[in-house]
Amino acid sequence: MKRKIVIALGGNALGNTLAEQMVAVKSTEKAIVDLIEQGNDVIISHGNGPQVGMINSAMTEFHKTNKKYSICPMSVCVAMSQGYIGYDLQNSIREELLNRNINKGVSTIITQVEVDPNDSAFDNPTKPIGSFMTKEEADSIIKEGKKVIEDSGRGYRRVVASPKPIGIVEVETIKTLVESGQVVIACGGGGIPVVSEGNHLKGVGAVIDKDYASCVLAKAIDADCFIILTAVEQVAINFGKENEKWLGEVSTKEMRQYVEEGHFAPGSMKPKVEAGIEFADSKEGRYSLITLLEKAKDGIEGKTGTKIYK
Numbered sequence: 001m002k003r004k005i006v007i008a009l010g011g012n013a014l015g016n017t018l019a020e021q022m023v024a025v026k027s028t029e030k031a032i033v034d035l036i037e038q039g040n041d042v043i044i045s046h047g048n049g050p051q052v053g054m055i056n057s058a059m060t061e062f063h064k065t066n067k068k069y070s071i072c073p074m075s076v077c078v079a080m081s082q083g084y085i086g087y088d089l090q091n092s093i094r095e096e097l098l099n100r101n102i103n104k105g106v107s108t109i110i111t112q113v114e115v116d117p118n119d120s121a122f123d124n125p126t127k128p129i130g131s132f133m134t135k136e137e138a139d140s141i142i143k144e145g146k147k148v149i150e151d152s153g154r155g156y157r158r159v160v161a162s163p164k165p166i167g168i169v170e171v172e173t174i175k176t177l178v179e180s181g182q183v184v185i186a187c188g189g190g191g192i193p194v195v196s197e198g199n200h201l202k203g204v205g206a207v208i209d210k211d212y213a214s215c216v217l218a219k220a221i222d223a224d225c226f227i228i229l230t231a232v233e234q235v236a237i238n239f240g241k242e243n244e245k246w247l248g249e250v251s252t253k254e255m256r257q258y259v260e261e262g263h264f265a266p267g268s269m270k271p272k273v274e275a276g277i278e279f280a281d282s283k284e285g286r287y288s289l290i291t292l293l294e295k296a297k298d299g300i301e302g303k304t305g306t307k308i309y310k
Helices: 018-037 049-065 074-099 134-144 171-179 210-220 254-262 267-280 293-300
Strands: 004-010 041-046 106-108 112-116 127-133 147-150 154-162 163-166 183-185 192-197 198-201 225-230 249-250 287-292 308-310
Touching: 004 018, 004 293, 018 041, 018 074, 018 293, 041 074, 041 171, 041 210, 049 074, 049 127, 074 106, 074 183, 074 192, 074 198, 074 210, 074 267, 127 134, 134 147, 134 154, 147 210, 163 171, 171 183, 171 210, 210 225, 210 267, 225 254, 225 267, 225 293, 249 254, 254 267, 267 287, 267 308
Parallel strands: 004 041, 004 225, 041 183, 106 183, 112 192, 225 287, 249 308
Antiparallel strands: 112 163, 127 154, 147 154, 192 198, 287 308
16 A cells, blocks of 8 residues: 655664765665655655764864854754755665666755744753863853853753754645655754744754654655654663563554653653654554664564554
């Protein structure tokens, strides 16, 4: 049965360096093209944790030696990461498609994701970004209005907010490409965070969780299935304990209870589970799947993974 599938790739699908990324996407392409070969429409999103940090650090170092250039805004760093990760992914997927005699275009969309300027996350930034700084360097960027924390005695780091996504700016472009048979890569790194000021979109110093953004995308394009690929084959409760239990098919009601009981770590499995619940609950017949990259095909066929349904 043909499905419209949004796949959110975790960091293990991309590696931590340029060299690792080139190797990692070779495995990633096969798992993705397996689903395309079944006749599914596939839309891909991805994280950018190591990559955007590397870009931010590099641009900050450049600023230190070239003071006439300002520190690169986070929104621009996210855009850069979307471009170069998308470049590797789309070329790799294209090659694998051609190797299987599948004639499909692959496109990367530089995607802006709208956030609410009044989101409470802006009052309490928590996401460290960039390299460690001295006290003097930290004081300098504090004067520019940026937030800084002292990180466990190791030095100072800038922190940014992680607001919830409320809309995908380029959603109509993404829909058009999918409807024309293209494989689309979008919302990289959770999307470029922007706020709306009339007709103007203003980039903000923030990072958006890629699982939440991917969920918003999946709902907006009326996907049938939302797959979150991560480092484990199934989600577990009581993880690492004697009464550890791996979850197969779970209702959204049951999964919400597990979230409330505190089974999933914030910044790790919790956003994945919450995004999966939100998508599955959004429309009758939709479901989410959380599993390993190499198990995506088996998961779609109901052989493994954690399936969340309404």
